[in-house]
Structures are given as structure tokens and as C-alpha cells.
Amino acid sequence: xxxxxxxxxxxxxxxxxxxxxxxxxxxxIAAFAALIAACxxxxxxxxxxxxxxxxxxFGVLLAGAVLGARRGFLAVLLYLAVGxxxxxxxxxxxxxxxxxxxxxxxxxxxxxxxxxxxxxxVQRLPRRKVATSIPLIFVAGFASSLALIHPLxxxxxxxxxxxxxxxxxxxxxxxxxxxxAKNILMALVATAVHRxxxxxxxxxxxxxxGASGTTATPASAR
Numbered sequence: 001x002x003x004x005x006x007x008x009x010x011x012x013x014x015x016x017x018x019x020x021x022x023x024x025x026x027x028x029i030a031a032f033a034a035l036i037a038a039c040x041x042x043x044x045x046x047x048x049x050x051x052x053x054x055x056x057x058f059g060v061l062l063a064g065a066v067l068g069a070r071r072g073f074l075a076v077l078l079y080l081a082v083g084x085x086x087x088x089x090x091x092x093x094x095x096x097x098x099x100x101x102x103x104x105x106x107x108x109x110x111x112x113x114x115x116x117x118x119x120x121x122v123q124r125l126p127r128r129k130v131a132t133s134i135p136l137i138f139v140a141g142f143a144s145s146l147a148l149i150h151p152l153x154x155x156x157x158x159x160x161x162x163x164x165x166x167x168x169x170x171x172x173x174x175x176x177x178x179x180x181a182k183n184i185l186m187a188l189v190a191t192a193v194h195r196x197x198x199x200x201x202x203x204x205x206x207x208x209x210g211a212s213g214t215t216a217t218p219a220s221a222r
Contacts, residue, residue, distance in 0.1 A: 015171050025071055032063040032075035033082065037089035053175060054091045057149065058182040060111045061141040064118030065190040068202045072115035080108060104108065106156020110149045117144040122190075123201055131194040137187035 036059035064072030079089065089097040091104070100108060121140035122130060129136055150172050157168035195198060 008194040028067055028080055029075045032059070032067060033078040035059050036063065036079045037082070037087075039089045040089060041093065043126050044217065045118035053178045055182065056091060057114075057145065057179065057187060058110075058186050060115050061118050061144065061183065062143070062190055064115035064120075064195050064201060065122050065137055065141060065186060068123050069116045069119035070202070072119040076102070076112040076115045080112065101155050101160065104153075105160055107149060107153040109156070110152035112145045117148060122125045123204070127198070127201075127204070131198060133189055134184075134187045134191050136188050141183040141186050142180065143176045145183065147156055150175070151177075 036056060039055035039059035042055050060076050063075040066072070067075060083089045083095055084097055084100065086095050090099050090108075099105070118140050121143070124139060125133070125136055125140075153175075154165075154168040154172040155172060158164050160167045161168065163171065
């Protein structure tokens with residue numbers, strides 16, 4: 001008696017699709033890590049303090065809004081890892097571990113979590129809204145920035161920048177107008193990307209209760 005070990009056509013097709021998705025995810029993560037680096041290296045605007053205004057936050061939040069929570073988080077994490085090992089991808093061409101011990105440490109730590117939160121919010125929007133509603137994408141990015149980047153950034157300023165807590169939070173307020181402008185730009189770009197590539201976000205799943213339990217099935221795009 002012999003056993004045919006040849007995978008069924010369905011299994012081979014599923015394996016091929018899985019490999020293709022993984023390769024696509026890796027390419028997108030790497031591309032957005034490079035985009036964040038490019039945004040960070042563009043000329044910064046000095047506001048006379050320890051932390052200049054750059055487009056870094058734009059790239060971080062765009063990664064979450066376009067790729068979703070998991071891939072957005074990984075894209076920013078890859079960017080931080082590349083900078084930590086010595087490539088000059090941080091603002092002003094900085095590199096290595098020194099930025100993580102300086103006054104910008106809180107902002108850097110907050111970035112991947114802000115990307116993840118932005119992606120989490122965007123993924124839960126109706127798919128038709130993702131491609132058409134600039135205000136909703138703006139709210140996702142700006143809320144994530146207010147919830148994570150600004151508080152952790154201010155705490156980093158207080159910890160490593162020689163400021164008191166109150167002084168650090170007041171100093172951080174100077175970034176709010178620029179943050180609003182960057183989130184508007186982010187929302188414009190993100191909605192345009194989703195119009196061009198409507199299947200770019202991870203597939204949404206919903207649960208359907210059956211007689212023998214609950215099973216998960218892919219949700220149809222809306």
C-alpha cells in the first residue's frame with residue numbers, strides 16, 4: 001500500500017497565496033520604513049528648542065493608516081532598528097543608540113505604538129469610508145498622536161531634556177499646529193492610496209454563530 005504525499009491542488013494554491021502575501025507584507029513594511037527615513041531626513045524646522053519639526057510623524061502615521069495596525073507597527077519598528085544599528089535615518093542624520101537616550105527618546109518610543117493605534121482605528125472603519133473620508137482618517141492619526149506621541153514625547157523631554165514635567169508639556173504644545181497640518185496631509189495621501197489599492201488593508205473578519213459553535217469568516221468588503 002502506498003500513500004500519495006503529493007499536496008492537493010487546493011493546499012498548494014493556499015500555500016502559494018500565503019507565500020505571496022508574506023512577500024508582499026515584507027515589501028510593504030520595508031518600503032514604509034524607507035519612507036519614514038526619507039521624511040525624517042528632509043530639512044527640519046527649528047522652533048528654538050531641543051526637538052525640531054520634521055515630517056517623521058507624517059510617515060509614521062501614514063504607515064499605520066495605509067498598512068493597518070500590525071504591518072504599520074512593524075514598519076516603524078524596522079525603521080527604528082535600522083537607525084539603532086547605525087544607519088543615519090533619524091532626524092538630522094542621527095544614528096545609533098544615542099537618540100534613544102536623548103530628549104527625543106519619548107517620541108521615538110511612541111512612534112510604533114501610534115502607528116499601530118492609527119491602523120487599528122482605520123481598520124475598523126467601513127471600507128468605503130477608508131477611501132473617501134479624509135476627516136475620519138485625520139481623526140485616527142491625530143487622536144493617536146495626542147494619545148501617545150505627545151505625552152510620551154513630553155515625558156522624554158522631562159526625563160532627558162532637563163525640563164520639569166509642566167515645562168515639557170508646555171513646550172510640546174508648540175508641535176500641535178504642525179501636527180494638525182501633517183495629519184491633514186497624511187489623511188489626503190492615505191485616502192488616495194486606498195482608492196487606488198482598495199484591498200491594501202488586512203481583510204476584515206466577522207464571526208458567525210453556528211449550531212456547533214462560532215466560526216470566523218472573511219467579511220465582505222464594503
